[in-house]
Amino acid sequence: MPYGTFGTTQYKIGSGALDCLAELKGERVGLVVDTGIMGALDLEPRIAELLEDAEAYEYLCTIPGEPTRELLEGPIKACQEFEPTWLVAIGGGATMDSAKVLWLFYELPHYTWEQACQLFAVDPFPGKCKMIAVATTSGTGSETTCCAMADKTAEHFAMILAPQVRPTYAVLDYDLLQSLPKSVIAFSGMDALSHAVGASTITWANELTRTVAIAAATATIENLVDSYNGDQGARQRMAVAATLAGQAIDNSNCGLAHSVDQPGGEFRIPHGLAQAIGVPPVMELSRPQPAYVRLAHQVGFSGGDEEVTDALIEKIRQMCRDMDVPLCYKDAGVDEGTYMARVPAWIEETLANPSLDSHGYKATREDLEKLYRDLYYGIG
Structure with missing residues (x-):
């Protein structure tokens, strides 16, 4: 008889949970961030401190607002060239969705947008990379979903639905929520x-x-x-x-x-x-x-x-x-x-x-x- 399933990501949760980034010792960390949040919370010095023992880290994507296919092309290329072992997204839904797109095209660089947007038909990832989604708003739930809105424009509407892009870890750090508008x-x-x-x-x-x-x-x-x-x-x-x-x-x-x-x-x-x-x-x-x-x-x-x-x-x-x-x-x-x-x-x-x-x-x-x-x- 038919039966149901329930899948979700793993969580790091509580005040100071962002400190889990210090566990990425010896890793290559690609950052996808909301620059407004980074500035409002003065996070850049803290990120530098937490990742001081990483092999390398690089800001790959700092797109303001909603992503589009055109805006993501540069970050996708940067991600493929940097070859991260971890992607870390810090921001709201648009930021986390952008990171998922980078993850997919890094794992499957031969893919076209049309292939990426075939719902639940994406090939298995080789496993080059994992993802941490640090949620700084309380709404989209993108830190735990297999969905990424890559482009909402009428000309190039692009949505990815693939279990492969569900983040490996979701981070809910209460300290990041204190100054939300x-x-x-x-x-x-x-x-x-x-x-x-x-x-x-x-x-x-x-x-x-x-x-x-x-x-x-x-x-x-x-x-x-x-x-x-x-x-x-x-x-x-x-x-x-x-x-x-x-x-x-x-x-x-x-x-x-x-x-x-x-x-x-x-x-x-x-x-x-x-x-x-x-x-x-x-x-x-x-x-x-x-x-x-x-x-x-x-x-x-x-x-x-x-x-x-x-x-x-x-x-x-x-x-x-x-x-x-x-x-x-x-x-x-x-x-x-x-x-x-x-x-x-x-x-x-x-x-x-x-x-x-x-x-x-x-x-x-x-x-x-x-x-x-x-x-x-x-x-x-």
């Missing part, structure tokens, strides 16, 4: 919530995956606003919640909110904000869901299934209000006419998305027409 906390946290809620509804998720997803969603609902308001304990718990949400999507799939997030990319809306806008309308559309009821009870609501689902959706909307996060694209400043003109194309893209079949609710064309309206105007 409030907008980053809010948006990345809502991305984590979208991962967790969505994964809990995937039809082929096994019970372990679903339990991890609901635990991640519960912890996010309980801690995100407090983290936003400066509670360091809540910020630590959010780091755990986000990585659990990453484990959940890595072992199932993202939910419908990620399938209808095209407006975010086209209007340069931060991904986490697009997810904050998307989660409540998607939950409203896809109810009833046993996972929503289970989550509602976990966070303390009681009553009938409809009643607790109502309360859960309103709780998530109130979280957004408490963090000054817009609840619809209209409030985010997106032009109505331009948005509505793109809706027919987005509907076609979503209907063609193979992920649609895995969602707990099978959205129809009519559902999507209403959903895209709700994403723009809000649901109440």
Whole structure:
């Protein structure tokens, strides 16, 4: 009979966990970093100290913002020439995804982009290198996933899905989270919530995956606003919640909110904000869901299934209000006419998305027409 699986990375976790880099004695270490984070936390001197016993280390990639195929070509070549035995990514999802791309093309230098982006069809790695992902935000979960967004542009959209690029180690160092901007906390946290809620509804998720997803969603609902308001304990718990949400999507799939997030990319809306806008309308559309009821009870609501689902959706909307996060694209400043003109194309893209079949609710064309309206105007 069919059976489920659950895979994840190994963890170094707690205050000072970054010190594990000192264990890379005699290794060749290639660094992929977010320069903004490095500067804000003054990490360069600390990295130099931690890697003083490495054979060599080199900064291979310092791309600001989201990667593209063109921007990654130089770092890919630099990585192949440096020949690292370890890649270390320090930053958020874009940084970790960039490192995964370098890793793939270093292990398989003969590969084309087309081969790299064949989902779950990448050849085994020879084993030249391992990867450490140091997460400095609490949202994407990329430190524990086998996914890398290499290019989100319409011209060269490139996504890698391959177990080979799941990091060898994930590092959650609470000390790196103390000075996060409030907008980053809010948006990345809502991305984590979208991962967790969505994964809990995937039809082929096994019970372990679903339990991890609901635990991640519960912890996010309980801690995100407090983290936003400066509670360091809540910020630590959010780091755990986000990585659990990453484990959940890595072992199932993202939910419908990620399938209808095209407006975010086209209007340069931060991904986490697009997810904050998307989660409540998607939950409203896809109810009833046993996972929503289970989550509602976990966070303390009681009553009938409809009643607790109502309360859960309103709780998530109130979280957004408490963090000054817009609840619809209209409030985010997106032009109505331009948005509505793109809706027919987005509907076609979503209907063609193979992920649609895995969602707990099978959205129809009519559902999507209403959903895209709700994403723009809000649901109440």
